[in-house]
Amino acid sequence: MITFGEIYRTMKGEVYFIDTVHPILEERLTKFGFTCVDLTKVASAELLPRIFTAVGLVIRSRITLSKEVLSQLPDIQFVARSGSGLENIDVSYCQEKGIHLFNSPEGNKNAVAEHALGMILSLFNHITISDQEIRNGIWDREGNRGVELDGKTIGIIGFGNNGAAFAKKLSGFDVKLMAFDKYKTGFGDRFVQECTLDAILEQADVISFHIPQNKETTHFFNQAFLQRCQKSIYLLNVSRGKIVDTKALVGGLKTGKIKGACLDVLEFERSSFESFFEQQPSEELAYLLSAKNVLLSPHVAGWTTESYFKLSNVLAEKILGYYTNKD
Secondary structure, eight states: OOOHHHHHHHSOEEEEEOSOOOHHHHHHHHHHTEEEEEOTTSOGGGSGGGGTTEEEEEESSSSOBOHHHHTTOTTOOEEEESSSOOTTBOHHHHHHHTOEEEEOHHHHHHHHHHHHHHHHHHHHTTHHHHHHHHHTTOOOTGGGOOOOSTTOEEEEEOOSHHHHHHHHHHTTSSOEEEEEOTTOOSOOOSSEEEOOHHHHHHHOSEEEEOOOOSTTTTTOBSHHHHHHOSSOEEEEEOSOGGGBOHHHHHHHHHHTSEEEEEESSOTTOOSSGGGGGGSOOOHHHHHHHHOTTEEEOOSOTTOOHHHHHHHHHHHHHHHHHHHHHTO
Protein backbone atom coordinates (compact mmCIF):
# COMPACT_ATOMS: atom_id res chain seq x y z
CA MET A 1 0.00 0.00 0.00
CA ILE A 2 1.27 3.46 -0.89
CA THR A 3 1.39 5.68 2.19
CA PHE A 4 0.33 9.31 2.43
CA GLY A 5 3.96 10.28 2.94
CA GLU A 6 5.01 8.53 -0.27
CA ILE A 7 2.20 10.19 -2.21
CA TYR A 8 3.06 13.58 -0.75
CA ARG A 9 6.70 13.26 -1.73
CA THR A 10 5.66 12.94 -5.36
CA MET A 11 3.45 16.03 -5.25
CA LYS A 12 4.78 19.39 -6.31
CA GLY A 13 4.56 21.83 -3.45
CA GLU A 14 6.25 25.18 -3.84
CA VAL A 15 7.90 26.80 -0.84
CA TYR A 16 8.96 30.41 -1.35
CA PHE A 17 11.92 31.81 0.57
CA ILE A 18 11.20 35.50 1.19
CA ASP A 19 14.18 36.10 3.48
CA THR A 20 17.66 34.64 3.50
CA VAL A 21 18.13 31.73 5.91
CA HIS A 22 20.72 28.98 6.26
CA PRO A 23 20.68 26.66 3.21
CA ILE A 24 20.11 23.57 5.38
CA LEU A 25 16.39 24.36 5.35
CA GLU A 26 16.17 24.41 1.57
CA GLU A 27 18.31 21.27 1.35
CA ARG A 28 16.10 19.30 3.71
CA LEU A 29 12.81 20.52 2.23
CA THR A 30 13.99 19.77 -1.30
CA LYS A 31 15.11 16.29 -0.30
CA PHE A 32 11.67 15.68 1.20
CA GLY A 33 9.97 16.64 -2.05
CA PHE A 34 9.16 20.35 -1.89
CA THR A 35 10.13 22.72 -4.69
CA CYS A 36 12.02 25.61 -3.10
CA VAL A 37 12.01 29.01 -4.82
CA ASP A 38 14.38 31.84 -3.88
CA LEU A 39 12.62 35.22 -3.83
CA THR A 40 15.04 36.94 -1.47
CA LYS A 41 16.17 39.38 -4.15
CA VAL A 42 12.67 40.27 -5.36
CA ALA A 43 11.44 43.67 -4.17
CA SER A 44 8.84 43.43 -1.40
CA ALA A 45 6.25 45.29 -3.48
CA GLU A 46 6.55 42.67 -6.22
CA LEU A 47 6.26 39.57 -4.05
CA LEU A 48 2.52 38.95 -3.88
CA PRO A 49 1.96 37.99 -7.55
CA ARG A 50 5.00 35.69 -7.34
CA ILE A 51 3.79 33.65 -4.35
CA PHE A 52 0.23 32.89 -5.52
CA THR A 53 0.95 29.14 -5.77
CA ALA A 54 2.80 28.87 -2.47
CA VAL A 55 2.30 25.84 -0.29
CA GLY A 56 4.74 27.28 2.22
CA LEU A 57 6.50 30.57 2.95
CA VAL A 58 9.82 31.02 4.74
CA ILE A 59 10.20 34.47 6.25
CA ARG A 60 11.99 36.54 8.84
CA SER A 61 10.73 40.13 9.00
CA ARG A 62 10.85 41.57 5.46
CA ILE A 63 7.11 41.32 4.84
CA THR A 64 3.91 41.37 6.85
CA LEU A 65 1.62 38.41 6.30
CA SER A 66 -1.70 40.08 6.95
CA LYS A 67 -5.11 38.53 6.40
CA GLU A 68 -5.28 40.46 3.12
CA VAL A 69 -2.08 38.84 1.88
CA LEU A 70 -2.71 35.33 3.17
CA SER A 71 -6.27 35.26 1.80
CA GLN A 72 -4.84 35.58 -1.71
CA LEU A 73 -2.82 32.37 -1.35
CA PRO A 74 -5.30 29.54 -2.01
CA ASP A 75 -2.82 26.69 -1.53
CA ILE A 76 -0.93 27.99 1.50
CA GLN A 77 -0.41 25.28 4.13
CA PHE A 78 2.32 26.68 6.35
CA VAL A 79 4.44 29.69 7.24
CA ALA A 80 7.93 29.13 8.64
CA ARG A 81 9.32 32.05 10.64
CA SER A 82 13.08 31.87 11.17
CA GLY A 83 13.31 33.12 14.75
CA SER A 84 10.72 33.49 17.46
CA GLY A 85 8.53 36.55 16.88
CA LEU A 86 5.22 36.22 15.03
CA GLU A 87 4.22 39.88 15.19
CA ASN A 88 4.38 40.24 11.40
CA ILE A 89 1.91 37.38 10.85
CA ASP A 90 -1.86 37.41 11.35
CA VAL A 91 -1.86 34.49 13.76
CA SER A 92 -5.63 34.51 14.28
CA TYR A 93 -6.29 34.21 10.55
CA CYS A 94 -3.81 31.35 10.25
CA GLN A 95 -5.53 29.50 13.09
CA GLU A 96 -8.92 30.12 11.53
CA LYS A 97 -7.83 28.78 8.14
CA GLY A 98 -5.67 25.92 9.40
CA ILE A 99 -2.42 27.46 8.17
CA HIS A 100 0.34 25.98 10.29
CA LEU A 101 2.85 28.32 11.87
CA PHE A 102 6.37 27.15 12.58
CA ASN A 103 8.97 29.25 14.36
CA SER A 104 12.34 28.40 15.88
CA PRO A 105 13.00 30.14 19.20
CA GLU A 106 14.98 27.09 20.27
CA GLY A 107 17.49 27.84 17.53
CA ASN A 108 18.84 31.11 18.91
CA LYS A 109 18.03 30.97 22.62
CA ASN A 110 21.65 30.30 23.58
CA ALA A 111 22.89 33.11 21.35
CA VAL A 112 20.41 35.56 22.89
CA ALA A 113 21.36 34.50 26.41
CA GLU A 114 25.08 34.89 25.79
CA HIS A 115 24.55 38.28 24.15
CA ALA A 116 22.40 39.51 27.04
CA LEU A 117 25.02 38.43 29.55
CA GLY A 118 27.79 40.02 27.50
CA MET A 119 25.89 43.32 27.28
CA ILE A 120 25.23 43.64 31.01
CA LEU A 121 28.82 42.73 31.91
CA SER A 122 30.14 45.20 29.34
CA LEU A 123 27.87 47.96 30.65
CA PHE A 124 28.76 47.28 34.30
CA ASN A 125 32.49 47.33 33.54
CA HIS A 126 32.56 50.15 30.95
CA ILE A 127 34.33 47.85 28.50
CA THR A 128 33.11 49.56 25.33
CA ILE A 129 33.77 53.08 26.61
CA SER A 130 37.20 52.30 28.03
CA ASP A 131 38.24 50.55 24.82
CA GLN A 132 37.26 53.62 22.80
CA GLU A 133 39.02 55.94 25.23
CA ILE A 134 42.28 54.00 25.15
CA ARG A 135 42.24 54.07 21.34
CA ASN A 136 41.94 57.86 21.64
CA GLY A 137 44.81 58.21 24.09
CA ILE A 138 42.71 58.40 27.28
CA TRP A 139 43.76 56.29 30.27
CA ASP A 140 40.95 56.81 32.81
CA ARG A 141 40.94 54.15 35.51
CA GLU A 142 38.75 55.92 38.06
CA GLY A 143 36.19 57.01 35.48
CA ASN A 144 35.84 53.40 34.37
CA ARG A 145 35.52 51.84 37.81
CA GLY A 146 33.07 48.98 37.33
CA VAL A 147 30.10 47.49 39.15
CA GLU A 148 29.93 43.78 39.97
CA LEU A 149 27.05 41.57 38.95
CA ASP A 150 27.43 39.42 42.06
CA GLY A 151 24.99 40.32 44.82
CA LYS A 152 22.44 41.81 42.44
CA THR A 153 18.81 40.75 42.07
CA ILE A 154 17.94 40.02 38.44
CA GLY A 155 14.30 40.14 37.38
CA ILE A 156 13.51 38.19 34.22
CA ILE A 157 10.17 39.01 32.60
CA GLY A 158 9.13 36.19 30.30
CA PHE A 159 10.41 32.68 30.98
CA GLY A 160 10.17 31.00 27.61
CA ASN A 161 13.14 29.75 25.62
CA ASN A 162 15.16 32.97 25.85
CA GLY A 163 14.33 33.90 29.43
CA ALA A 164 15.14 30.40 30.68
CA ALA A 165 18.40 30.33 28.71
CA PHE A 166 19.43 33.69 30.19
CA ALA A 167 18.68 32.39 33.68
CA LYS A 168 20.87 29.35 32.99
CA LYS A 169 23.79 31.59 32.05
CA LEU A 170 23.30 33.67 35.19
CA SER A 171 23.07 30.63 37.47
CA GLY A 172 26.86 30.54 37.75
CA PHE A 173 26.92 34.00 39.32
CA ASP A 174 26.19 34.88 42.92
CA VAL A 175 22.92 36.63 42.04
CA LYS A 176 19.29 36.31 43.06
CA LEU A 177 17.23 35.26 40.07
CA MET A 178 13.54 36.11 39.98
CA ALA A 179 11.27 35.34 37.03
CA PHE A 180 7.72 36.24 36.06
CA ASP A 181 5.72 34.75 33.20
CA LYS A 182 2.02 35.51 32.87
CA TYR A 183 1.37 32.32 30.91
CA LYS A 184 3.71 29.85 32.57
CA THR A 185 3.93 28.41 36.07
CA GLY A 186 5.83 25.71 37.91
CA PHE A 187 9.25 26.59 36.50
CA GLY A 188 10.96 27.68 39.70
CA ASP A 189 13.98 25.68 40.84
CA ARG A 190 17.01 26.07 43.08
CA PHE A 191 18.41 28.73 40.74
CA VAL A 192 15.28 30.70 39.82
CA GLN A 193 12.51 31.99 42.07
CA GLU A 194 9.15 32.03 40.30
CA CYS A 195 7.39 35.18 41.42
CA THR A 196 4.88 37.91 40.65
CA LEU A 197 5.62 41.00 38.60
CA ASP A 198 5.13 43.08 41.74
CA ALA A 199 7.89 41.15 43.49
CA ILE A 200 10.30 41.92 40.65
CA LEU A 201 9.37 45.59 40.68
CA GLU A 202 10.00 45.68 44.41
CA GLN A 203 13.33 43.86 44.54
CA ALA A 204 15.13 43.85 41.18
CA ASP A 205 18.36 45.72 40.46
CA VAL A 206 18.29 44.56 36.84
CA ILE A 207 15.13 43.95 34.80
CA SER A 208 15.44 41.96 31.58
CA PHE A 209 12.67 41.53 28.99
CA HIS A 210 12.18 38.23 27.15
CA ILE A 211 8.59 38.51 25.90
CA PRO A 212 7.01 38.57 22.43
CA GLN A 213 5.58 41.71 20.89
CA ASN A 214 1.80 41.86 20.64
CA LYS A 215 -1.05 44.20 21.60
CA GLU A 216 -0.68 43.20 25.23
CA THR A 217 3.07 43.80 25.47
CA THR A 218 3.56 46.92 23.34
CA HIS A 219 4.97 49.57 25.72
CA PHE A 220 4.85 47.03 28.54
CA PHE A 221 7.64 49.10 30.01
CA ASN A 222 6.27 52.62 30.38
CA GLN A 223 6.19 55.47 32.86
CA ALA A 224 3.73 53.67 35.12
CA PHE A 225 5.94 50.55 35.12
CA LEU A 226 8.98 52.62 36.05
CA GLN A 227 7.16 54.39 38.86
CA ARG A 228 6.33 51.02 40.39
CA CYS A 229 10.02 50.04 40.59
CA GLN A 230 11.20 50.41 44.18
CA LYS A 231 14.88 50.64 43.23
CA SER A 232 16.87 52.44 40.59
CA ILE A 233 17.34 49.76 37.96
CA TYR A 234 19.37 48.66 34.98
CA LEU A 235 17.16 47.78 32.00
CA LEU A 236 17.92 45.05 29.48
CA ASN A 237 15.87 44.44 26.32
CA VAL A 238 16.82 41.69 23.87
CA SER A 239 13.25 40.89 22.80
CA ARG A 240 11.41 43.49 20.72
CA GLY A 241 11.91 47.24 20.58
CA LYS A 242 8.27 48.27 20.95
CA ILE A 243 8.02 46.55 24.33
CA VAL A 244 9.88 49.54 25.79
CA ASP A 245 8.39 53.04 25.60
CA THR A 246 11.50 54.99 24.66
CA LYS A 247 10.18 58.25 26.08
CA ALA A 248 9.76 56.60 29.50
CA LEU A 249 13.20 55.01 29.18
CA VAL A 250 14.91 58.30 28.38
CA GLY A 251 13.04 60.02 31.18
CA GLY A 252 14.26 57.38 33.61
CA LEU A 253 17.83 57.70 32.38
CA LYS A 254 17.74 61.46 32.82
CA THR A 255 16.45 61.26 36.40
CA GLY A 256 18.71 58.38 37.39
CA LYS A 257 15.79 56.04 38.11
CA ILE A 258 17.36 53.95 35.33
CA LYS A 259 21.09 53.61 35.98
CA GLY A 260 21.81 52.20 32.55
CA ALA A 261 20.29 50.28 29.67
CA CYS A 262 21.36 47.50 27.33
CA LEU A 263 19.28 47.53 24.15
CA ASP A 264 19.67 45.06 21.31
CA VAL A 265 16.35 46.27 19.92
CA LEU A 266 14.84 49.71 19.49
CA GLU A 267 11.31 50.99 19.16
CA PHE A 268 12.31 52.85 15.99
CA GLU A 269 13.34 49.77 13.98
CA ARG A 270 11.83 49.21 10.58
CA SER A 271 11.10 45.88 8.92
CA SER A 272 14.16 46.52 6.77
CA PHE A 273 16.84 47.04 9.41
CA GLU A 274 19.30 48.39 6.86
CA SER A 275 17.13 51.51 6.38
CA PHE A 276 17.24 52.37 10.09
CA PHE A 277 19.47 55.42 9.68
CA GLU A 278 17.50 56.82 6.75
CA GLN A 279 14.94 58.20 9.22
CA GLN A 280 15.29 61.49 11.03
CA PRO A 281 16.19 60.54 14.62
CA SER A 282 13.73 61.60 17.27
CA GLU A 283 14.84 63.48 20.35
CA GLU A 284 14.67 60.24 22.35
CA LEU A 285 16.72 58.25 19.84
CA ALA A 286 19.31 61.01 19.66
CA TYR A 287 19.62 60.85 23.45
CA LEU A 288 20.17 57.08 23.43
CA LEU A 289 22.82 57.39 20.73
CA SER A 290 24.82 59.83 22.85
CA ALA A 291 24.29 58.38 26.35
CA LYS A 292 27.37 56.75 27.89
CA ASN A 293 25.26 54.56 30.16
CA VAL A 294 23.40 53.01 27.24
CA LEU A 295 24.82 50.06 25.33
CA LEU A 296 23.35 49.37 21.89
CA SER A 297 23.61 46.54 19.37
CA PRO A 298 21.82 46.21 16.00
CA HIS A 299 19.26 43.47 16.76
CA VAL A 300 21.92 40.76 16.66
CA ALA A 301 21.45 39.02 20.02
CA GLY A 302 20.33 35.85 18.27
CA TRP A 303 22.50 36.37 15.21
CA THR A 304 25.50 34.05 15.60
CA THR A 305 27.20 31.66 13.22
CA GLU A 306 25.82 28.75 15.23
CA SER A 307 22.28 30.08 15.54
CA TYR A 308 22.13 30.78 11.80
CA PHE A 309 22.30 27.02 11.22
CA LYS A 310 20.20 26.01 14.22
CA LEU A 311 17.30 28.35 13.35
CA SER A 312 16.86 26.70 9.97
CA ASN A 313 17.54 23.18 11.14
CA VAL A 314 14.90 23.50 13.87
CA LEU A 315 12.39 24.70 11.27
CA ALA A 316 13.22 21.75 9.03
CA GLU A 317 12.68 19.35 11.93
CA LYS A 318 9.27 20.87 12.73
CA ILE A 319 8.03 21.09 9.13
CA LEU A 320 9.15 17.62 8.12
CA GLY A 321 7.97 16.19 11.42
CA TYR A 322 4.51 17.63 10.81
CA TYR A 323 4.19 16.21 7.31
CA THR A 324 5.69 12.86 8.29
CA ASN A 325 3.28 12.50 11.22
CA LYS A 326 0.31 13.17 8.92
CA ASP A 327 1.02 9.78 7.38
